[in-house]
Amino acid sequence: MRVLKVQFTHWHKVYYFTTDDETLNVGDYVIVETELGMELGKVDGFTTMERVKELLKEPSEEEKQAGSPEEIKPIVRRATSGDLDKARENESRHDEAMEVCRQLIKKHSLPMKLVDVHFSYDGGRITFAFIADGRIDFRNLVKDLTRRFQKSIRMHQIGVRDEAKISGDVGPCGRTLCCKKILRENYGGVNTEMAYEQQVAHRGLERLSGQCGRLKCCLRYELPIYEELKKKLPAIDSTVKTSKGKGKVIGHEILKQAVKVQLDEDTIITVPANEIKK
Numbered sequence: 001m002r003v004l005k006v007q008f009t010h011w012h013k014v015y016y017f018t019t020d021d022e023t024l025n026v027g028d029y030v031i032v033e034t035e036l037g038m039e040l041g042k043v044d045g046f047t048t049m050e051r052v053k054e055l056l057k058e059p060s061e062e063e064k065q066a067g068s069p070e071e072i073k074p075i076v077r078r079a080t081s082g083d084l085d086k087a088r089e090n091e092s093r094h095d096e097a098m099e100v101c102r103q104l105i106k107k108h109s110l111p112m113k114l115v116d117v118h119f120s121y122d123g124g125r126i127t128f129a130f131i132a133d134g135r136i137d138f139r140n141l142v143k144d145l146t147r148r149f150q151k152s153i154r155m156h157q158i159g160v161r162d163e164a165k166i167s168g169d170v171g172p173c174g175r176t177l178c179c180k181k182i183l184r185e186n187y188g189g190v191n192t193e194m195a196y197e198q199q200v201a202h203r204g205l206e207r208l209s210g211q212c213g214r215l216k217c218c219l220r221y222e223l224p225i226y227e228e229l230k231k232k233l234p235a236i237d238s239t240v241k242t243s244k245g246k247g248k249v250i251g252h253e254i255l256k257q258a259v260k261v262q263l264d265e266d267t268i269i270t271v272p273a274n275e276i277k278k
Contacts, residue, residue: 003049004075006032006041009118010180011129011162014044016052018074029079031121036154040079040087040121083121090119097149101128104144112136115158125152132157160212169211177210179217190215198226199254229254233273241277244269 004024005014017032024030028043052072097117105112112132119126126149130136138155145153161179171177195201195208198219210216234240234249242261250268251260257273 001049003047003052003072004030004043005045005047006030006075007044008039008041009116009129011116011156011158012118015041016047016072018049018072021075021078024078029084031076031079031083033073033076036125037120038076038122040083086123087119087121090121090123093119097126097128100148101141101145104141104148107144108138108141110136110138110141112138115162123151125154127154127156129156129158129162131160161214161217171211178221179210190217190220194219194223197223197230199252226254229257232257233259234276240271242269242271243275243277 002019002022002024004017004019006017007014015032015034017030019030024043026043026045030041030043032039032041049072094117097119098114101114101117105114112130114128114130116129117126118129126145128145136155136157142153142155169177169180192201192215195203195215200208200219205215208215208219230252233252233254236249236252238249239246240249240259240261242263245263247261247263247267247269249259250262253259253270258270259273259276260268261271262268
């Protein structure tokens with residue numbers, strides 16, 4: 001039994017489904033049944049039931065997305081060319097729906113920014129994704145949208161990181177943003193402590209912030225590497241032997257795998273970790 005990670009849009013969280021189909025690969029489309037109806041989703045990755053059970057041991061965002069193993073449903077089937085044609089037909093009204101919603105947001109003077117719209121596979125539901133600083137009373141907006149499209153309307157508030165993932169802009173490296181191209185999970189919860197841990201806090205918030213205006217996701221993505229490398233270095237305040245004598249470790253250069261050692265009140269040297277004597 002394989003457990004699939006399935007995503008319906010770039011800004012949707014990942015949902016989990018099971019399958020016995022060994023031929024399904026990342027990027028394939030499947031038809032699944034959700035609480036809101038039938039949906040067309042894209043296979044975003046694979047995991048195991050053991051991993052899902054492991055997620056349930058500690059509260060996390062991924063746990064909330066996974067649900068209990070007993071609740072994970074099997075996919076209905078692999079999507080056919082007819083299913084994909086139907087999805088394209090639904091999405092052909094994307095621009096129209098965006099324009100109508102923008103006009104209605106303006107009409108009701110709502111402090112929100114419309115980002116994207118998604119039509120469900122069964123055609124009975126339209127979901128509008130938006131950004132806002134706080135809670136928005138959009139009841140009148142939903143009523144107008146329902147009258148206009150004669151479908152069930154859902155409003156889905158997303159964060160600025162999700163917006164960047166949708167737009168897929170270009171980063172300072174000249175390549176597509178990592179959150180658009182390779183980081184398939186939500187890397188929220190990035191904080192300045194991670195910058196200090198990686199010894200880049202001195203660069204300032206401007207250089208550490210991404211296109212979304214928040215701290216770059218790579219600070220969290222790369223953190224485990226720094227933590228692993230740091231374990232290989234002598235602890236701060238520990239006493240070590242060097243070729244120039246004993247001294248106290250007062251700093252780390254993690255990527256260089258070196259430590260700063262204070263030999264006496266006036267002498268501080270940098271020593272590669274592999275040259276520290278036991």
